[in-house]
Amino acid sequence: MNDKYIVYFISRAKANMIKFIENKLKENKLDDLIPTHGNILTALYESDKNLTMKEISQKIGKDKSTVTSLVNRLITLGYIEKEKCTKDKRVTYIGLTQKSRDIEDSFNFISSQVKETAYSNFTEDEKKEFLRLLRKLSSNFKDANN
Incomplete structure (x- = not known):
């Protein structure tokens, strides 16, 4: 397995997600x-x-x-x-x-769109496993920084 691009893909995913949220905020006049x-x-x-x-x-x-x-x-x-x-x-x-x-409904709608987009094409098991792995990754870096 070629895992040398992990930081790249995490960074790209974050950048794409931020751009998605910015677009949704703009669409909703927020x-x-x-x-x-x-x-x-x-x-x-x-x-x-x-x-x-x-x-x-x-x-x-x-x-x-x-x-x-x-x-x-x-x-x-x-x-x-x-x-x-x-x-x-x-x-x-x-x-x-x-x-x-006053913006809570719009805010919740955008949040649901973020989740829906993030997990599209994921099975329930994949969602659980992905979250478990992200927590593990985060914990690894947290431990290394302490």
């Missing part, structure tokens, strides 16, 4: 958003409550500085808002605005 904003919005939509930066960071697997940058941009765009905790002023909660609630 081109002020970028694909990585979707991770934060998904975390907030799924939690159905306000989250701290730390909670968002853990849910989406990104470091706090990256999350802070993305959150600040989403605040500027009006999709989310910050709220200080009344009990502990050091804690800031991030919550959805009406603008983000």
Whole structure:
């Protein structure tokens, strides 16, 4: 088996997926958003409550500085808002605005199109195995970095 192109194919798949998402955002008049904003919005939509930066960071697997940058941009765009905790002023909660609630159906539709496209021509067993292998690959690199 010739496996020397693994990084190339992973990179190409990611680039093609990002382009697909960008096109879908544009088609749905959501081109002020970028694909990585979707991770934060998904975390907030799924939690159905306000989250701290730390909670968002853990849910989406990104470091706090990256999350802070993305959150600040989403605040500027009006999709989310910050709220200080009344009990502990050091804690800031991030919550959805009406603008983000208004796009939730479109957002979910785009997400379903991404999944549908990603897994087209995959059997259920192939989906499970692919996910298992991706987790293993990710874990290998995580372990090597620690």
